[in-house]
Amino acid sequence: MRIRHPKDYCLNCNYTLSKKNSYCPNCGQENTDYKYAIWYLIFESINNYLNLDSQLFRSIFPFLFRPGHLTVKFLEGRRKLYVNPIRLYLVTTIFFFFLFSQNIQLSKSDLNLNIVSEKEIDNAFNEFVLADSTKTLSNLLSDLNEEGIIQTAEVDSLVNVFSKDNKLKLLQLSFDTMSMSEVNFLGVDYKYNQQKLYYIWMRDQKMTADALLDSMHASEKNYFNKKLAEQWLKVGQTSSPQYLLNEIIENISVMFFLLIPFFAFLLKVFYLSKHKLYYNHLIFSVHLHTYLFFISSVFILIHYTYTDLSALIAYGLVTFMIYTLLMFRRVYKDSWIKTAFKTFFIFMFYSMIITLSSIIEVTASLLTF
Numbered sequence: 001m002r003i004r005h006p007k008d009y010c011l012n013c014n015y016t017l018s019k020k021n022s023y024c025p026n027c028g029q030e031n032t033d034y035k036y037a038i039w040y041l042i043f044e045s046i047n048n049y050l051n052l053d054s055q056l057f058r059s060i061f062p063f064l065f066r067p068g069h070l071t072v073k074f075l076e077g078r079r080k081l082y083v084n085p086i087r088l089y090l091v092t093t094i095f096f097f098f099l100f101s102q103n104i105q106l107s108k109s110d111l112n113l114n115i116v117s118e119k120e121i122d123n124a125f126n127e128f129v130l131a132d133s134t135k136t137l138s139n140l141l142s143d144l145n146e147e148g149i150i151q152t153a154e155v156d157s158l159v160n161v162f163s164k165d166n167k168l169k170l171l172q173l174s175f176d177t178m179s180m181s182e183v184n185f186l187g188v189d190y191k192y193n194q195q196k197l198y199y200i201w202m203r204d205q206k207m208t209a210d211a212l213l214d215s216m217h218a219s220e221k222n223y224f225n226k227k228l229a230e231q232w233l234k235v236g237q238t239s240s241p242q243y244l245l246n247e248i249i250e251n252i253s254v255m256f257f258l259l260i261p262f263f264a265f266l267l268k269v270f271y272l273s274k275h276k277l278y279y280n281h282l283i284f285s286v287h288l289h290t291y292l293f294f295i296s297s298v299f300i301l302i303h304y305t306y307t308d309l310s311a312l313i314a315y316g317l318v319t320f321m322i323y324t325l326l327m328f329r330r331v332y333k334d335s336w337i338k339t340a341f342k343t344f345f346i347f348m349f350y351s352m353i354i355t356l357s358s359i360i361e362v363t364a365s366l367l368t369f
Helices: 038-048 054-065 069-075 085-103 118-129 137-146 152-161 164-176 194-201 209-215 223-237 241-270 278-303 309-332 336-368
Strands: 181-185 188-192
Touching: 054 069, 054 085, 054 278, 069 085, 069 278, 069 309, 085 241, 085 278, 188 194, 194 209, 209 223, 223 336, 241 278, 241 336, 278 309, 309 336
Parallel strands: none
Antiparallel strands: 181 188
16 A cells, blocks of 8 residues: 655645545645655556646746756646656656657668679778779779870779779778777787778678687677677677668667666765755756757757758757756746856766766677667
């Protein structure tokens, strides 16, 4: 049986109640204080998150233009007036990740990574084989023809000489003369040519995980780097990059959902003097992450008509930081200096956690797709 925490007044409309009242006769809200029942918040969200009633539309304006207002009102007990925080988060993130996945869809020509396109080879050939020339292969052939060094009929034969297979062979010879990258990943040293890994080794249908690690001069072989090598070859030889990309995107959504409680923990640490329940910080964290995904969705939509991505990212970051400062100020009621100081350090720590979590998430996606 669920434990209730009845009050002698309604938290939503302040109507005087008896503790025997299970529901408020004035507005209908259940007479209990859920500050001590976090699982109710999750249950209510799962049960109702797609029920887009008047609560959602009533919440839009304060959510967008009054940072922290929904957090303050929800913690005051006005849960009937505004949409549930987790429900709002779920609706927003579903919309965001749909837009995000559509925005980075790979073209059909890129879906089979094991098939190196002619355009891809030509670009690499011009960059790495003809690197000492300012002209492309076609321009060089045209100049040779104009100068009478070759005849027009010979141009076609020369083009045939530079077939896809021959270009790949020349690319490999060119890669052999380049410097190698030296990387230490999880205690194992690697020394390899990045271009050769992408254009040659990953596409080789006969390449094995052991052979790939040997080619990369791995200082040791263990279960983890063998599994990683197998998955890299799986991407290059058999799989669709879009499938892997979708797996990563799906896992990112889970990652951020799991990071919300951690961000609330950071808030708890930085605001110990406020003597607030962890529950309060959790609601703040949910609302702030919801706005992050909302504003990201807006700028993804803008990107369809305004293509300057760096400018959009800059505008988005400025918008989010202004909103964040106003939200911190409204909810925690510190001075502007304290608010700016604490916000900076909270996000500095959180950025490091996001970076580490992203590395783990991408690696896990690669290992398990």
